[in-house]
Amino acid sequence: MAEPTINLEQSFYEVKNYKSPILNWILSTDHKRIGLLYLYSIMTFFVVGALLGLAMKLELIAPGKTIMEAQTYNAAFTFHGIIMIFLIIIPGLPAVFGNFLLPIMIGAKDVAFPKLNLLSWWIYVLGAIVALLSQVMGDGPPDTGWTFYAPYSFKTTSTVLPALIGAFILGFSSILTGLNFIVTIHRMRAPGMTWLKMPLFPWTLYATAWIQLLATPVVGITLLMVIAEKMFQIGFFDPALGGDPILFQHLFWIYSHPAVYIMILPAMGVISEVIPTFCQKTIFGYKAIIASTLLIAFVGYFVWGHHMYTAGMSDTALWLFSLLTFLVAIPSAIKIFNWIATLYKGSINLEIPLYWALGFLFLFMIGGLTGLVLGSVATDVYVHDTSFVVAHFHFVMFGGTGTGFFAALHYWFPKMYGKSYDNTWAKVGFWGFIIGFMMLYMPMFTLGMQGMPRRYFDYLEQFHGGNILSSFGAIILIASLAIVIINLVTSAKRGKKAPKNPWDGITLEWQVDSPPTLENFETIPVVEKGPYDYKK
Amino acid sequence: MDNHSKHIVPYKTYLIILASLIVLTILSILITEIELGEYSTAGALIFASVKTFLVLSYFMHLKFDNLILKIFVGLVIAVFVAVVVITFMDYIHR
Ligand SMILES: [Cu+2]
Numbered sequence: 001m002a003e004p005t006i007n008l009e010q011s012f013y014e015v016k017n018y019k020s021p022i023l024n025w026i027l028s029t030d031h032k033r034i035g036l037l038y039l040y041s042i043m044t045f046f047v048v049g050a051l052l053g054l055a056m057k058l059e060l061i062a063p064g065k066t067i068m069e070a071q072t073y074n075a076a077f078t079f080h081g082i083i084m085i086f087l088i089i090i091p092g093l094p095a096v097f098g099n100f101l102l103p104i105m106i107g108a109k110d111v112a113f114p115k116l117n118l119l120s121w122w123i124y125v126l127g128a129i130v131a132l133l134s135q136v137m138g139d140g141p142p143d144t145g146w147t148f149y150a151p152y153s154f155k156t157t158s159t160v161l162p163a164l165i166g167a168f169i170l171g172f173s174s175i176l177t178g179l180n181f182i183v184t185i186h187r188m189r190a191p192g193m194t195w196l197k198m199p200l201f202p203w204t205l206y207a208t209a210w211i212q213l214l215a216t217p218v219v220g221i222t223l224l225m226v227i228a229e230k231m232f233q234i235g236f237f238d239p240a241l242g243g244d245p246i247l248f249q250h251l252f253w254i255y256s257h258p259a260v261y262i263m264i265l266p267a268m269g270v271i272s273e274v275i276p277t278f279c280q281k282t283i284f285g286y287k288a289i290i291a292s293t294l295l296i297a298f299v300g301y302f303v304w305g306h307h308m309y310t311a312g313m314s315d316t317a318l319w320l321f322s323l324l325t326f327l328v329a330i331p332s333a334i335k336i337f338n339w340i341a342t343l344y345k346g347s348i349n350l351e352i353p354l355y356w357a358l359g360f361l362f363l364f365m366i367g368g369l370t371g372l373v374l375g376s377v378a379t380d381v382y383v384h385d386t387s388f389v390v391a392h393f394h395f396v397m398f399g400g401t402g403t404g405f406f407a408a409l410h411y412w413f414p415k416m417y418g419k420s421y422d423n424t425w426a427k428v429g430f431w432g433f434i435i436g437f438m439m440l441y442m443p444m445f446t447l448g449m450q451g452m453p454r455r456y457f458d459y460l461e462q463f464h465g466g467n468i469l470s471s472f473g474a475i476i477l478i479a480s481l482a483i484v485i486i487n488l489v490t491s492a493k494r495g496k497k498a499p500k501n502p503w504d505g506i507t508l509e510w511q512v513d514s515p516p517t518l519e520n521f522e523t524i525p526v527v528e529k530g531p532y533d534y535k536k
Numbered sequence: 537m538d539n540h541s542k543h544i545v546p547y548k549t550y551l552i553i554l555a556s557l558i559v560l561t562i563l564s565i566l567i568t569e570i571e572l573g574e575y576s577t578a579g580a581l582i583f584a585s586v587k588t589f590l591v592l593s594y595f596m597h598l599k600f601d602n603l604i605l606k607i608f609v610g611l612v613i614a615v616f617v618a619v620v621v622i623t624f625m626d627y628i629h630r
Pocket of ligand 1: 256257260303304306307
């Protein structure tokens with residue numbers, strides 16, 4: 001390698017350590033390049049996952065077989081789930097925007113362990129490849145659903161093993177990112193940035209990182225136990241061998257419930273950045289938002305049983321988990337209250353990122369409140385395993401985390417690429433998204449209440465109307481997502497040059513160049529003011 | 537780094553810890569020889585906990601580290617214990 005001459009005044013895109021442009025990306029330890037590597041990988045998988053979702057909706061447009069066989073449908077919802085959960089929303093916001101922005105927002109030159117950071121991305125790619133192998137190897141793609149429930153996951157003849165191993169490997173990527181962020185936040189904040197002067201997005205990344213670190217090993221062990229059970233018939237979960245299938249559900253949800261907070265907390269952090277900037281007003285209840293973030297992360301560990309009300313747990317466990325689940329709703333409500341109070345009497349500047357943030361509030365509240373229907377044992381027994389659950393989950397994860405992701409993308413796009421995007425197309429994409437989203441998922445609540453089960457490729461004639469509406473919603477949603485993504489891709493290439501601080505934000509990332517230089521700051525800033533000290 | 541001095545542990549301490557880990561391992565095997573019924577699992581777990589404590593304190597250097605790290609480890613163990621207790625709210629009352 002020739003001795004590189006690094007000009008610290010040019011953008012990080014211009015820094016080249018290798019002749020080959022590909023090597024410059026995949027061997028870079030720059031947190032910004034790694035964030036973008038994650039962005040491109042995640043968006044690629046997102047296109048696949050979204051098209052699988054569309055295919056499922058087209059199958060459900062009419063009763064009976066329309067475009068695929070029942071077994072293909074089983075494989076489709078499994079693959080859709082594995083991609084969307086393990087490859088997209090779990091790494092999601094921390095891996096993309098956390099990597100790109102966390103060091104800048106706390107006034108650091110990089111994360112604490114840049115090489116470990118690059119390794120996390122490589123592990124992510126390895127895990128993804130292994131998981132994808134399940135689609136082409138053996139006797140057909142897995143058909144267990146993304147939850148791999150025992151005992152079916154080791155009884156099915158489909159190729160589950162690579163998917164399990166892939167998910168296991170992906171866990172390590174998540175753990176290492178979490179570890180990196182915890183150390184970065186503890187040790188690398190700029191002088192003067194005390195804990196209570198740190199912006200809220202880094203705060204949510206901090207809480208998330210603890211969940212990644214503590215909960216992910218549980219799913220790792222659980223997946224290993226399923227692999228061992230499948231290969232050596234040990235008897236952990238198989239009742240025929242004296243095992244307990246409910247133990248699998250306990251272990252799986254001990255990780256997978258906290259995992260939904262890995263997904264949603266950073267999105268809440270993004271909303272807490274976007275709203276004050278576009279109101280030019282300090283956030284209402286800064287400390288209350290921090291406290292509720294930590295409380296969600298903590299209480300979130302103890303509510304996993306609400307996925308298992310009908311699995312045959314003891315009555316004591318039923319009321320205990322229901323009580324704890326209701327408790328975790330409180331900090332989320334505190335946040336919603338704080339965001340709305342921030343908007344109140346702010347000088348609102350209605351730009352695209354705020355559209356998405358308001359979309360988040362609207363969709364996430366529907367998702368959160370329908371969650372209470374599922375958190376209460378009496379009502380959950382009625383709608384368990386119906387499309388009601390699927391609708392709730394998509395409102396929270398897609399309407400919440402997904403919308404938060406697009407808010408972040410539109411908010412920080414000028415910083416990441418130094419370009420502006422087309423506002424008209426962005427608005428068309430946003431409104432199409434909201435309309436398509438509501439048409440797609442709202443009918444699924446009613447269908448679920450009427451008794452339409454989830455994960456079925458066929459249904460009775462009485463469910464036809466709602467499914468037609470839902471399928472057309474899916475088409476509108478996919479078209480709008482295409483508009484949003486194409487708009488951003490073309491703007492990144494050909495957009496007008498963006499000013500350094502297009503939204504008049506005052507957190508540190510708006511004081512550096514767009515795109516930032518290799519070391520972000522010429523001199524490390526000294527922080528004196530709070531993160532949201534606007535004049536108002 | 538903070539102002540905590542670099543503490544150097546003598547080899548002798550490490551050897552004593554190693555020896556006690558081996559003794560405890562043997563003890564946790566021997567205890568299964570005694571007929572304790574369902575308490576033999578509890579016995580084995582107690583020995584394992586003592587061993588964990590030794591490894592964390594000496595080999596992982598926690599005894600000589602900042603208070604904040606001790607608090608972190610304490611919280612992690614507390615979360616783990618809470619998860620186990622809540623899981624047993626199902627198994628015990630079934
Ligand atoms: Cu849950």
